[in-house]
Structure formats: C-alpha cells, structure tokens
Amino acid sequence: MKIFTDFIRKCRKPGGTGIKGFSIIETLIAIMVILSGFLVVISVLAMSLRLAAQSRDRTYAYNIANNLLEKIRIHKYGFGKPATWEKKETVITAEEIALESTATPTVTEFEKTVTASNGSFFGASSGNTDTITITITWYEGTGIGSARTKKEFIVKTEVRRNAPADT
16 A cells, blocks of 8 residues: 555645646647557558559569460461460459459459561561560559559560471
C-alpha cells in the first residue's frame, strides 16, 4: 500500500491540488506521431504491392519469351512463321481469382513480336544463319494516380541451318 501512496504523492502537482496529467498539446502531438507512423506503414505496404505486381508481370514476360524460345528451337529452318507466335496473351492475376472478390481483377496484356534479321529462318532468303529477336511488350502501373509505363523484354538468339550430312 505504501508503494501506491508514494506513487500518488509523486503524481500530484507541486501545489498539492490534484493529479498531474497530459495537456491537450501533448495529446495532439502524440496522436500526430502515431498517425505519421501509420502513414509510413501504409505507404510501405502500397509500395510492396506495386513492386510485387511488377515482379509478377516481368516473370510472366520471361515465361512467355522462354516458351517462344522453345518453339523456335523445334521450328524447322526455312519454314514460315506460325501466326500463334505473335498472338496477344492476356493474364488475369491469380490473387484476384483466389480471393473471389467483387473487385475488378487485374488484367495484363502481353504483346509478342518475333523478327528475323535476314529472314532466312522463315524462308525469306537462303542464308544459313539468322538472328531471331523476341520482344514482349506490356504496360505497368494502375493508371490511377500513376502513369502506365510501357515495358519491353527483348531476347535475341542466333539460329543456324543444320548442315547436310555427308554421305
């Protein structure tokens, strides 16, 4: 009990008229400090969501280019380019599907372009080597409060005509 009474004595104002407390200014400053801390946490979360979306889109672009490289690897030299190689791919984010929310899912369209430096790979000339360029294009950003920026992922690979076997 003595500990409690000593604490109360220490909390009294110097004139002995009541218990010390916080003034309105001290309370407002404490609230402002706490709110600024919350704002920092919210901005860090928003930035991490944006960076996660960018990473997801770049991974999709890498996978699309990798699939095209595999198709190029098995494509016969000198034959025409399949139309499906440049078909747009639309990706709906898995997070929105998994949440089954009523919010509009994020949709990203990836445009694919496959070009050959001299065209011999697709039969346009009789060269024995060709450089294939795969370009994957998409837009990042929500468009709300931030501009959508065009991004490109470019892969170049050299292809060679197989030399005829000596008989």
